[in-house]
Amino acid sequence: MEMLEFLRSRRTYRRFEQRPVEENVVREILEAARIASCGANRQTLKYAVVQSPEMVAKMNALVHWAAYLPPEQGTPKVGEQPVLFVAVCQDESLPGANDTDAGLALGSMTAVAWSHGVGSCIMGAIDRPAIKELLHLGDSLRLHSVVAFGYPTHKSRVVEMQDGDVKYYLDEARDYCVPKRPMEEILLETV
Numbered sequence: 001m002e003m004l005e006f007l008r009s010r011r012t013y014r015r016f017e018q019r020p021v022e023e024n025v026v027r028e029i030l031e032a033a034r035i036a037s038c039g040a041n042r043q044t045l046k047y048a049v050v051q052s053p054e055m056v057a058k059m060n061a062l063v064h065w066a067a068y069l070p071p072e073q074g075t076p077k078v079g080e081q082p083v084l085f086v087a088v089c090q091d092e093s094l095p096g097a098n099d100t101d102a103g104l105a106l107g108s109m110t111a112v113a114w115s116h117g118v119g120s121c122i123m124g125a126i127d128r129p130a131i132k133e134l135l136h137l138g139d140s141l142r143l144h145s146v147v148a149f150g151y152p153t154h155k156s157r158v159v160e161m162q163d164g165d166v167k168y169y170l171d172e173a174r175d176y177c178v179p180k181r182p183m184e185e186i187l188l189e190t191v
């Protein structure tokens, strides 16, 4: 697939098939994180993989889905929930942790997943203390975010923004429509 077309379809997905993400894809997600660019090459990020159905169910109770949608539309029901979570942690015992590094790792992880047809949802609205306890993450680890993964059962597409409204919505097929600002709004100047 052409790169821009790939990025256009690498959206957030929130409903998934109930089959595990293939092991080689899980490995590639972590490898993409491992080799991501980071400030001064300090590599302060650490990862926890959650893939047993019991632990995934526990994680799922500690994350919040789709703030712009009513729960019956945006929260995946039993039978549509993600099958894998990766927790992204900043190891504060190492110098130089920063959010740009986490963002770059998140971008690489979700892109390599999507290259195998695995959709994702980066999640910041999470119960950090409860997830830290569940995963036995030590005191020096700051839980930055988690990513939910799975093979999506819906589509998602970028749509034209109406009246500056950034809220995504579902169409009649329950596919996501994600408004993005037009180019003339984001491009400040070309000199």
Ligand SMILES: Cc1cc2nc3c(=O)[nH]c(=O)nc-3n(C[C@H](O)[C@H](O)[C@H](O)COP(=O)(O)O)c2cc1C
Pocket (backbone or CB within 6 Å): 010, 011, 012, 064, 065, 066, 067, 121, 122, 123, 124, 125, 126, 156, 168, 178
């Ligand atoms: C830093 C960050 C945190 C996010 N947190 C959540 C979250 O807690 N729950 C959720 O359902 N989606 C979350 N999302 C997904 C965003 O809602 C989504 O990226 C946005 O609506 C744009 O959709 P798109 O990714 O398809 O472009 C998060 C995305 C990012 C980048």
